[in-house]
Amino acid sequence: MSVIPEIPYRRIGTILVEWDLVTEGQLEQALAEQEQTGRLLGEVLVSSYGVSRVDLADALAEQWQEANRAATAAVEHNALHPADREDGVEPDAGAERLVEADLRVLLDEAEAARAELTVRTEELSRRLATLETLVVGVTQALEELRATRDPGGTAASQVPTPRRTRSRAGTRPRAGTE
Numbered sequence: 764m765s766v767i768p769e770i771p772y773r774r775i776g777t778i779l780v781e782w783d784l785v786t787e788g789q790l791e792q793a794l795a796e797q798e799q800t801g802r803l804l805g806e807v808l809v810s811s812y813g814v815s816r817v818d819l820a821d822a823l824a825e826q827w828q829e830a831n832r833a834a835t836a837a838v839e840h841n842a843l844h845p846a847d848r849e850d851g852v853e854p855d856a857g858a859e860r861l862v863e864a865d866l867r868v869l870l871d872e873a874e875a876a877r878a879e880l881t882v883r884t885e886e887l888s889r890r891l892a893t894l895e896t897l898v899v900g901v902t903q904a905l906e907e908l909r910a911t912r913d914p915g916g917t918a919a920s921q922v923p924t925p926r927r928t929r930s931r932a933g934t935r936p937r938a939g940t941e
Contacts, residue, residue: 773829
């Protein structure tokens, strides 16, 4: 029987709690929702608990780096010192596949977050382009309006407004005469 090596890294929920982006209670609720729905924890936290996609991506990146460093260190240690293994058992291909599978899950989550960020960035870029077009249009309209004014500050195309005059004097009732 082979021993499956443990790769130490913090779970994504733990990182987000440490960063004060969710509470322990929110994490427990999100984990329960994940178990019921089968959705990724990150998706649940973003959709229901106010975690931003950027914060999720940062946390996934940190988690991936921790796992990658630990796995690299373990592989290097075992390659250099096979006799120093505490259990005395050489890792088999099955155990290495499980470690690789664990790392693949982390990588898949990071890639999913990155893809979502890419989609949102593209949408924001389209919105920004629309706003820039609007600003250019408004700026041009203001310049045209300023260009139609003469040096005195009145609009050249503006027709003078006639003054109001009363047709009959004294049409307003006086106080006490109603």
